[in-house]
Amino acid sequence: MVRMLCAMIVVVCASVCHGAVERWAGEVSLPGMKLEFTVEFTPDEGGDGHAAAISIPMQGVAGLALERVVYDDARVSFFLGGGAQALFECERVDADSARGELRQSGQVFPVSMTRLAPDAPEPGPRRPQMPERPFPYDEHEVEYVNAEDGVRLTGTLSVPRGDGPHPAVVLLTGSGAHDRDQTIFGHKTFLVLSDHLVRAGIATLRADDRGVGGSGGSVPDTTVGALAGDARAALALLRTRPEIDGDRLGLIGHSEGGMLAPMAAAEEGEGVAFIVLLAAPGMSGRAVMEAQMVDLLEAAGAPEDFVARNSELQRAIFDRLAEGAPEDAVREAVRALVEAQAPPGTDGATLEGVVDQQLAAVQTVWFRSFLVNDPARWLARVACPVLALNGSLDLQVHAATNLGLIEAALTNSADVTTRELPGLNHMFQTAQRGTVDEYALIEETIAPAVLEAVTAWILERAGR
Structure with a gap:
């Protein structure tokens, strides 16, 4: 129900096929799960580069544009901006497969890719209860x-x-x-x-x-x-x-x-x-969000002191919103929580990007009305x-x-x-x-x- 503070992790790699659109299916190995995705590489009109777009069925993402794409005979890399701030680099294993790593917020996740045939259906998770037309x-x-x-x-x-x-x-x-x-x-x-x-x-x-x-x-x-x-x-x-x-x-x-x-x-x-x-x-809404943070962190196995500290920092954000504190004071409270949750080694630019996103989220008309x-x-x-x-x-x-x-x-x-x-x-x-x-x-x-x-x-x- 309640908005979660998280970044979407998406990555891509592929071998090169000059002059043709190529689709690849792959997965990112995340803790406790595999995130499946597909990527489409399209040659630029001038023939000197490629555009790339990713689809992630599990997350309802389709055709998301990727940045800083490098797609040549030896290397494939791209950067996913926004809240993800993820850099992916990989090398070809052979003509139909590739391996690489996603680097995000100081963490590294392995990736595997396989090239799809032109007529291959879009891969994705099974949803056996999905109704199929025609309906009665x-x-x-x-x-x-x-x-x-x-x-x-x-x-x-x-x-x-x-x-x-x-x-x-x-x-x-x-x-x-x-x-x-x-x-x-x-x-x-x-x-x-x-x-x-x-x-x-x-x-x-x-x-x-x-x-x-x-x-x-x-x-x-x-x-x-x-x-x-x-x-x-x-x-x-x-x-x-x-x-x-x-x-x-x-x-x-x-x-x-x-x-x-x-x-x-x-x-x-x-x-x-x-x-x-x-x-x-x-x-x-405030009480729901406070209880939710505790339940989710405890379910994830977070130490008791970590849970207590994060709860304290979350309450500080809500208190400042309730008091009508100026934006810089709210931003200070948001930054404290983001820093507490960030993995070790997260760079300053990434932290500020997440702070910007979360500050904007907690100051919306909807969020303020939901809390009270x-x-x-x-x-x-x-x-x-x-x-x-x-x-x-x-x-x-x-x-x-x-x-x-x-x-x-x-x-x-x-x-x-x-x-x-x-x-x-x-x-x-x-x-x-x-x-x-x-x-x-x-x-x-x-x-x-x-x-x-x-x-x-x-x-x-x-x-x-």
Whole structure:
């Protein structure tokens, strides 16, 4: 749910084939995982160099341009700027393979590459739950406007075939700017969930977040309250559709979306028939982020004093934001945390680049509003039935703590169901540890038991 402070590691190497576009598949050996990628080398028009672009299916990256590309008979290297600041150099082993190293922040990671045939499919992680068209239901591209600020949003309305009108749900994504499928590490979480619901007779509306796809606006420049307004605008659209039953409308929110759903439901009153909260916070955004840092560091095996020091530095950043401290004071606090987390030997330019990025992130309109938003005051106003689920291995939104707070705050609803599901992580995948690096490695997108539980609960309350 919450934004993580991390750099994307991507690398490339290849042997040379002058005058032709070449595709290579490879992997970076990272601690505990392999990061797969492909790279395409394209000769410059003048024939004196190459451009290169990388795709990383696990991270939803496609065609990212690379810098300072050297691609000749003996050497391949390039530099990835931005937050990664990664330099890769390799040598050819033979015509169809190459080996090299990625150097980033004082660390070195091995890389292996294999040249792909021209007609080879794009490699990537297996996602066996991915629905395949044609679907046994109808899909409609829709647009609607948040009347509060005029931002236009685009999405997909999926409707069961047969007699209507049908119950419907709006799917609300977690934090960050996601597409309508909530694509994360190659998993299209909301497409999988939507497909299961629609096949059971429940229509769904899933939309691109602000600044993604055809949607206008920008998530960083938007308050949490305005994002809840986007959910209300989606409900307003559904009420105009003859195939949708306006008296059987609900909201399903994952992570931050589970914070937005009660906000929208509280304002809509009887206009919302039910809400489903998936890994939703029951505490303020600040409290969630503070607990998350501790849980993730402890799961990674960090020493107790390291965890305590990082927590102290994180709180200092939040304190300065809350006090309205000037930018240089906030920057000083951010730099202290970045330095504490940086690997030994990280150069000053790299550190300042990360500080710049994180300073910009914590000063956005969204971040400031998220920190202070307290779900309890919205949950107390919700009168409709509520289902709240969380996984026991969730390290981003602690299950027992947040489910307890949600249940305690729902004083105005007579139909509340909360369940902690054993062995599931923040994405509701069957996991071993619950750490973020597992999300990409696990082939399962959503545990089937979760799909069944959500669908059955909705049908009991909104079915015919």
